[in-house]
């Protein structure tokens with residue numbers, strides 16, 4: 562199934578956590594976490610419309626300066642989303658620099674910063690390069706059903722989990738996925754063309770059934786043009802199936818309440834990126850550090866009903882042993898028999 566977006570970890574499993582979600586047919590992307598992002602070339606950073614930060618430990622937020630430096634003077638705007646106190650933390654970052662020339666840059670950069678409080682409410686402020694990145698408050702927003710961002714084709718939901726501090730876990734959800742029945746197309750004597758994109762767009766954006774679609778194509782008999790209502794074409798050539806859902810979960814403690822929160826946010830998620838910082842033999846250390854072991858990550862993924870998992874955010878102490886960390890997470894996710902698991906300590 563060709564999904565709307567393609568998620569990829571920014572760094573390897575030992576590097577700073579981060580997920581780059583590229584939209585296949587648009588010059589556009591989302592980023593989850595803002596640690597070391599120097600491997601992303603400027604053209605990829607320029608594509609970002611939204612950056613979602615889980616929490617502001619350095620490995621998740623120190624890349625803010627790099628991003629700002631790349632987009633400043635070139636990009637018109639970017640939305641940054643984070644947890645409690647996020648607006649103040651972005652403001653502190655901006656205050657650390659002297660802005661005596663940026664107001665003259667031809668392209669104005671506006672940072673649209675949104676934070677989710679522990680009360681579940683959304684607050685917003687903007688910072689413009691034209692006004693030396695002074696904080697300007699904007700209207701607060703309501704968070705309904707955990708939705709932090711909503712567009713016609715996808716949404717991003719988020720919930721706070723416990724990392725001895727509030728930390729956001731995220732879900733990226735494609736609303737519906739549309740497939741073209743190529744064989745049916747041929748049997749109707751039609752061929753592909755820009756009209757298919759128009760039809761898909763009409764279906765995905767919930768346009769009324771009577772919306773006329775101009776079906777235009779060319780073959781050896783010449784140019785053809787017919788106009789049919791969307792509702793008719795949709796059933797003839799398209800299959801609409803539920804969209805792809807991705808989870809991005811890092812950093813958190815292994816607690817029942819976190820598992821419950823994730824089960825509500827990510828039930829049956831297609832692909833779950835989940836931190837697996839330590840091996841289960843080091844589980845006491847993991848608990849002290851407020852992180853999961855690979856086995857705990859796998860068990861959480863299984864309880865959430867994840868269809869596939871990608872463990873990441875490994876401690877450097879396992880450098881050279883990443884296969885073992887992955888295997889432990891995968892085994893717990895697959896529900897390996899207890900006899901194959903390390904004995905509980």
Ligand SMILES: [Zn+2]
Pocket residue numbers: 616618724812
């Ligand atoms: Zn952390």
Ligand SMILES: [Zn+2]
Pocket residue numbers: 578618620621812874
């Ligand atoms: Zn971390």
